[in-house]
Amino acid sequence: MDGFPVLELKGISKSFHGVMANSGVDFKLKKGEIHALLGENGAGKSTLMNMICGLLQPDRGEIFIQGNRRKIQNPKIAIQLGVGMIHQHFMIVPGFTSLENIILGSEPVTRMAIDFRKARKQIAALSDQYGFSIDPDAVTEDLPVGIQQRVEIFKALYRKVGILILDEPTAVLTPQETEDLFRVMRRLARKSVSIIFITHKLREVMQIADSITVMQRGAIKGVLSPGETDEQSLARMMIGREINMISNDRSAGAGRTVFEASGLSVNSSRGFEAVSDVSFCVREGEIVGIAGIQGNGQMELSEAIAGLREIASGNIILSGKVMPALHPRKMMENGLAHIPEDRLKYGLVLPFSIAENQILCTYYRNPFARFMWRNRKAMLNNSRELMDRFDIRAGGPEESVKTLSGGNQQKVIISREFSRNSIFLLANQPTRGLDVGSIEYVHRQMLTLRDKGAGILLISSELDEILSLADSILVIYRGRLISMAGKEGADRASLGLMMTRGLEREK
Amino acid sequence: MMAVSRLRPGARGEMLCVFLWISVTACIVCSYWISPVVTVAVLSSALRQSTPLVLGAMCGLLSERSGVMNIGIEGQMLMAAFWGFLMHVWTGSLMMGVISGLAAGAFAGFLFAWMSVSMKMDQIIAGTIINILAVGLTGFFYPTGMSSAGKLKIYSVPLLSEIPLAGPVLFRMSPIVFLTICIVFLLHYCLFYSRWGLRTRATGEHPKAAATMGISVVKLRYGNIMIGGCIAGLAGAFLSLESVGVFERGMTNGRGFIALAVMIFGKWTPIGAWGAALLFGLSMSVQTQLQFDRVLSLPHQFTGMLPYLITIIVLAIFIRRNRPPASLGVSCERE
Numbered sequence: 075m076d077g078f079p080v081l082e083l084k085g086i087s088k089s090f091h092g093v094m095a096n097s098g099v100d101f102k103l104k105k106g107e108i109h110a111l112l113g114e115n116g117a118g119k120s121t122l123m124n125m126i127c128g129l130l131q132p133d134r135g136e137i138f139i140q141g142n143r144r145k146i147q148n149p150k151i152a153i154q155l156g157v158g159m160i161h162q163h164f165m166i167v168p169g170f171t172s173l174e175n176i177i178l179g180s181e182p183v184t185r186m187a188i189d190f191r192k193a194r195k196q197i198a199a200l201s202d203q204y205g206f207s208i209d210p211d212a213v214t215e216d217l218p219v220g221i222q223q224r225v226e227i228f229k230a231l232y233r234k235v236g237i238l239i240l241d242e243p244t245a246v247l248t249p250q251e252t253e254d255l256f257r258v259m260r261r262l263a264r265k266s267v268s269i270i271f272i273t274h275k276l277r278e279v280m281q282i283a284d285s286i287t288v289m290q291r292g293a294i295k296g297v298l299s300p301g302e303t304d305e306q307s308l309a310r311m312m313i314g315r316e317i318n319m320i321s322n323d324r325s326a327g328a329g330r331t332v333f334e335a336s337g338l339s340v341n342s343s344r345g346f347e348a349v350s351d352v353s354f355c356v357r358e359g360e361i362v363g364i365a366g367i368q369g370n371g372q373m374e375l376s377e378a379i380a381g382l383r384e385i386a387s388g389n390i391i392l393s394g395k396v397m398p399a400l401h402p403r404k405m406m407e408n409g410l411a412h413i414p415e416d417r418l419k420y421g422l423v424l425p426f427s428i429a430e431n432q433i434l435c436t437y438y439r440n441p442f443a444r445f446m447w448r449n450r451k452a453m454l455n456n457s458r459e460l461m462d463r464f465d466i467r468a469g470g471p472e473e474s475v476k477t478l479s480g481g482n483q484q485k486v487i488i489s490r491e492f493s494r495n496s497i498f499l500l501a502n503q504p505t506r507g508l509d510v511g512s513i514e515y516v517h518r519q520m521l522t523l524r525d526k527g528a529g530i531l532l533i534s535s536e537l538d539e540i541l542s543l544a545d546s547i548l549v550i551y552r553g554r555l556i557s558m559a560g561k562e563g564a565d566r567a568s569l570g571l572m573m574t575r576g577l578e579r580e581k
Numbered sequence: 582m583m584a585v586s587r588l589r590p591g592a593r594g595e596m597l598c599v600f601l602w603i604s605v606t607a608c609i610v611c612s613y614w615i616s617p618v619v620t621v622a623v624l625s626s627a628l629r630q631s632t633p634l635v636l637g638a639m640c641g642l643l644s645e646r647s648g649v650m651n652i653g654i655e656g657q658m659l660m661a662a663f664w665g666f667l668m669h670v671w672t673g674s675l676m677m678g679v680i681s682g683l684a685a686g687a688f689a690g691f692l693f694a695w696m697s698v699s700m701k702m703d704q705i706i707a708g709t710i711i712n713i714l715a716v717g718l719t720g721f722f723y724p725t726g727m728s729s730a731g732k733l734k735i736y737s738v739p740l741l742s743e744i745p746l747a748g749p750v751l752f753r754m755s756p757i758v759f760l761t762i763c764i765v766f767l768l769h770y771c772l773f774y775s776r777w778g779l780r781t782r783a784t785g786e787h788p789k790a791a792a793t794m795g796i797s798v799v800k801l802r803y804g805n806i807m808i809g810g811c812i813a814g815l816a817g818a819f820l821s822l823e824s825v826g827v828f829e830r831g832m833t834n835g836r837g838f839i840a841l842a843v844m845i846f847g848k849w850t851p852i853g854a855w856g857a858a859l860l861f862g863l864s865m866s867v868q869t870q871l872q873f874d875r876v877l878s879l880p881h882q883f884t885g886m887l888p889y890l891i892t893i894i895v896l897a898i899f900i901r902r903n904r905p906p907a908s909l910g911v912s913c914e915r916e
Contacts, residue, residue, distance in 0.1 A: 129793075150795035165790035167783045168907065178783050179794030187774040229794075 078141065080105050080268045081126070084227040086135035088121055095121040096292045099135070103237065106266040108259060110273060110283035115480065118292035122395075123239050127159040138238075153180075158230030159239040164222055172208050172225045172308040173197065179451050200231050204265060206258055217440040219368070220251030227258065231267075239261065239270045240337035244278055244581055248367050249537060250572030256282050265423035272511055277306040289311055292422055313511055322361060322521060329358025331394075332409070332529040333365060333379075333498045334461050338388035340371070340378040347386065348374035350553045355527035356498065361520070362534045363544025364555070367573050371553035372533045380412050381405040382420075385412050393497060402456070406435050411496035411528075413504045421487045422475050427473035429457035432490045440534070445568035464489040465515075481512030488519055499523060517543060537566055537573075551576035597898070602856070604864065613746050619874075623866045624750045629824065631855075631862025632758050633658065633833075636816035637769055637840025638847065638854040639684075643809035644693075646772065646849060647783040647802045650704040650910040653711030654694050654866075655837025657810050661686040661817025663719040666828035670727055679733075679818045685805045686814020688716070693807040698799055704910050712837075720830050732826040733757065757819040763856075764812065769851035770860075781805060785906030813837075844893055849905065860895070864888045 079329070081103040088096045098120045100283075103109050113119045124130040126137065136145050139155050145154050152159075166175050173193060182189040182196070194210060201207040208224055223243060230238050240259075244252045246473040259269055259282065271278060279286055280300050288295040288311045295311050334355040342348035349371040356362045366372055368400045377383035379390060381402035392408045414420035422431050431452055433442050441452040457471035466485045468478055475486055484504070491499070501520065505513040520543065524530055533550075534540050540547055547564050549554045549572045556576055613620040631654045637654045645652040665682025669675060689711055696707035735755050742752040772778040780801060783791040788798045817838070843861060846854030868887040869878075 127793075148795070149793050153795050159793070161793070163786070167791045168784045169786055169788050170783065174779060174783075175790075178779060178791065181776045181779060183776050187770075188776055188779060559636050 076428075077366055078105065078187055079138070081127075082141075084136045084278055086125065086132045087121065088118075088125060088132050088136070096125075096132075097288075099292070099294055101287060101294065102297075103268050105268055105473070106285040106286075108263050108264050108271055108282055110271045110279040110286045111289065111412075112273065112276075112279055112286055112308065113289035114274060114312060114511065117289040119289055119311075120241065122272070122289075123159060123241060126237075127157050127178075129240065130208065152235050156234060156236035157239070158233060158235035158237070160223065160226045160243060161229065162243075162245060164226055166214050166222055166225060166470065169213065171211050171213055171230070172217075173210035175214055175225055176210075176228050176484070178229075179295060182235055185241045188343045191358070196232065197228065200228065203260055204231060204258075209518075211266075215531045218251075219246050220248070223247070223251075223255065224258070227262075235267060237268050237270070239273045240440075241270070242274075242367055243271070243288070244273065244275060244365035245480060246368070246535075248535075248574050249566055250574050252278070254470040277307050277398060279308065280305060281372050290314055308359065309510065317421050322524075322545065326579065329360070329527065329529075333355050333531065334389075334391040334416060335379070336389045336391065337374070338378065338390065340374040341386050342371075342374055348553050349387070350377065351519060352553075352555050353388075354548060354555060356531050358497075358527050358529055359514070359524055360528040360546070361532055362542050363547045364541045364550050365547060365569055366533075366535060366550035366571055368535050370500065370550050372535075372550060374553075376500055377382060378534055378556060379500050380404075380410065380414070399467065403435075406494070409495075409497035411494060411499045412489035413484075413491060413501040415506070415533075417480075417487055422483060424476040425474060427472045427569040428466065428468055428475055428486055429453050431475050432457050432460055432493075433487050435494065460489040460493055464492075466518075473483065474504040481515070482510050484508060484512060488516065492519060492523055496523075499530045501530055502534075503535065504532070504536075505536065505539060507553060537569055540569075541566070549573055549576075550553075598856070601860070612910065617812070619870065620864065621744050621749045623863075623870050624746075625754070626866035627859065627862040628750065628758055629862070630865045631858040632761050632819055632862055633816040633824075633836045634840045634843050634858040635761050635765060635855050637817065637837050638777065638844040638858060639764060639851060640809035640813035640839050641844045642768070642849055642851060643781075643798055643812070643855060644690075644802070644806045645844070645909055646785045646906055647781045648699055648707070648788055648798075648906055648908040648910075649694075649806060651693065651809065652705060652708035652838070652841065653689070654840050655835070656708075656713070656715030657686045657689040657709035657813035657831050658691070658817040658837050659715040659818070659831070660689045660816035662821040662830050662832055663715075663723070665814070665893055666820040666821040667724075667727075671847070675731070675733055675822060678822050679815070682818030682822070683811045683814040686810040686812070686817060688810070689804075690810020691806040691808070694803045698802045698806070698827070704859045716831065719828075722803075723830060725790060725825075726817070732798050733786070733823040755823050757823050760815070760827065761819075764815075765851045765855045771812045772851060774883075785908060788908050811886070839892065842896055845905075846895055861888055861891065864891045871895075901903070 079102045083099055085098055085103040086099040089096070099122060101122070121130065125132050126146065128151055131147065144155060146155065167178070170178070173190070176186070176197060177193045178358065182192040197210055206224065208228055214222055214225055215502050217460060220452070243255060247255060259271070263269055271283060283300055286300060286308070288298070288308065291311060295451045336353050338349060338352045340349040349385060352375065354362065364372065374383060378399070379387050381397070381404065382402055382548045385399040390399070392405065392410060395408065396407055397408065402457060418424060423434065430453070433456065435446065436442055442449055442456070454471050460466070461468070461471065463484050466482055468482060475483055478486070499520070503521070505516050506515065520530060532540065532544055543563065547569070549569060551573065556572060609620065609624065640652050640654050640657065647850065661682040664685035665678045669678025693707055696702045696710065697704045733755050735753060738752040742748045744752070772781065780791060784796065784798050784801050785870060788861035792798050804849050817833070820832055825832065832848050844854045845856045846857040865888045868884050871884045872881045873901065
């Protein structure tokens with residue numbers, strides 16, 4: 075490993091409509107190292123990386139690859155220079171096989187057709203060289219996320235990647251898959267592939283990185299090695315203030331049951347049973363966590379509870395009353411608060427203003443409606459009060475929610491849902507895609523609601539979130555709740571195993 | 582890795598298709614046994630009737646496989662039929678007529694691509710504009726009293742055309758009908774085995790993935806839409822230069838839209854669409870024959886309904902099971 079950098083950025087600046095996304099960034103990547111790029115959402119990590127792989131052009135500054143100054147005008151040039159990026163949202167064509175996905179854009183051809191035999195040989199050779207493999211004929215949409223990611227890595231290797239950028243690669247992975255990924259990353263680094271690892275998970279950085287660059291507000295805050303720092307000080311650098319990791323240290327009060335699902339089965343849109351015979355209850359002042367890998371029935375379960383999806387069999391009981399299916403308003407009026415999984419699709423009406431979004435559940439009632447007419451004044455007053463109380467940072471109540479940051483959008487949803495005196499909160503992936511500061515905020519709000527006596531059902535694929543908040547933990551696997559663990563007995567490894575394999579844990 | 586065992590989606594639909602074709606073939610053989618002359622006439626007519634539908638479907642397929650919803654096929658066909666006929670009359674050359682038709686179709690395709698790909702206009706609206714434009718332009722500039730200068734001749738392949746049943750149907754036909762069959766197989770091969778095909782399908786399913794792999798989504802879509810325009814142009818040329826011999830106002834008569842249905846029924850594959858179009862063509866020619874023969878004492882309004890009835894039934898059965906390209910109708914944004 076010589077000290078010559080494979081990639082060097084000097085004084086890179088980029089602004090969008092007058093907003094600085096990167097200002098004077100210097101960055102060095104050594105050959106065969108795993109370099110973590112740490113920063114909150116909006117710190118400018120993605121912008122920086124998009125400039126390296128040709129999706130954006132810097133306003134100022136220079137990019138050197140292998141010591142030569144380069145202009146990277148489009149992704150094709152980046153590929154030729156050996157820069158490969160694995161995006162957070164995979165760039166995989168779902169209906170294609172792994173093989174087709176890997177060769178797309180660099181297909182070996184005979185005179186007229188694609189030379190699949192040659193492609194197959196090349197992929198087998200790569201497998202041998204790097205020591206991990208994939209099934210070239212599997213249709214990618216049927217593959218687990220971890221394997222899809224491996225296809226992405228193969229795509230880069232196939233193009234003889236020298237610099238591999240991984241954008242939040244662990245966000246969608248289970249602990250086991252994350253371990254596998256790290257093993258692959260180390261192997262690649264040993265074969266002198268240089269890796270940039272973008273993340274905001276501190277634990278992973280400490281675990282795998284050779285060096286760490288911290289970014290804040292578009293600028294480099296520091297370059298460290300994991301030996302000379304710890305998670306706390308990294309967090310401080312990243313956010314610029316002290317941060318307390320929220321945890322639920324109060325034991326649950328055994329109040330009365332606010333919510334109960336009994337024998338609940340729900341079908342997916344494609345017709346098969348996505349949730350099978352699920353029973354559980356949530357009591358006052360209790361947080362029940364449902365852990366699981368995405369796509370194991372969480373969406374169907376939460377939609378059924380929210381009244382958005384038909385129930386095949388079983389009952390939903392809210393504060394002692396059996397609720398009719400497909401009646402979201404009745405659920406809300408009986409005390410349901412709902413943070414949906416996809417806030418852009420189901421949580422907000424994007425072109426509407428903040429104020430309008432805040433009365434989506436109550437617009438038909440006093441004081442927001444009088445007979446047939448809306449009361450604009452009441453709506454705006456309500457909004458001003460909520461923006462103040464929930465610390466929503468925006469121009470004013472009439473700003474469109476489309477322009478808000480993810481954190482503020484989530485705050486709008488929380489302000490709407492938490493201001494209705496609900497007794498039961500259904501939170502599905504409430505912190506997905508949020509930065510550390512916003513995650514802390516959402517968690518604190520949830521704990522406050524819990525302290526007021528509401529029961530909370532937290533569905534999440536983030537194990538850390540479940541472990542730090544939930545009083546009792548359930549694991550959902552292929553539509554079944556397979557285990558009920560008290561908080562004490564649960565640890566990352568055994569939960570992760572249950573999430574992937576669905577095995578009942580030995581007591 | 583876990584093996585997921587489940588019935589392949591669409592397997593039931595395919596079985597239905599096979600069943601349908603077996604029964605149709607059985608009917609043809611039976612009727613040939615009863616009356617060879619009528620059967621040959623009906624089948625050749627079916628092939629002719631299906632030609633503009635097949636070509637229209639290929640046009641739609643080319644653009645939809647790359648992710649652009651194209652409802653302007655009708656307009657592209659109409660403009661080509663008009664311009665091809667005019668050029669034929671002015672130059673006196675059928676060849677010039679056909680080539681001008683292709684050019685007109687490609688130009689209409691270019692216009693459509695400019696609106697939907699470059700200007701990122703809603704693709705339905707862009708297609709509608711093409712259709713309205715075609716009706717308006719051809720209607721306005723249509724010179725009355727222009728007489729035909731002949732049409733493309735039927736060509737018999739020596740020897741092969743002597744085979745009973747298949748010979749007169751498959752080897753005694755006009756050039757565009759023959760070309761159409763070639764286009765179907767060529768397109769099918771290219772779409773599923775060539776580099777261009779892989780890139781086209783990738784662009785239709787996930788344009789961003791294609792873009793990050795260095796494929797120019799815009800260029801590819803322009804290319805595909807314009808080639809599609811040429812093919813729609815051929816359909817137009819078929820109508821005015823081969824089938825009818827003159828241009829008439831609105832002579833495409835909804836074929837561009839039936840072509841869309843045919844494409845969907847054929848699951849966005851060339852051979853599938855061809856099979857579907859043949860079925861429609863067959864139903865049309867059977868309907869004509871029924872009116873002609875008066876074998877059934879049905880009012881002609883009822884027999885006339887047959888092709889449309891089949892469209893509705895077939896679409897009601899199949900359309901739900903068919904999955905369009907995932908990014909159909911979404912214009913690709915570069916950040």
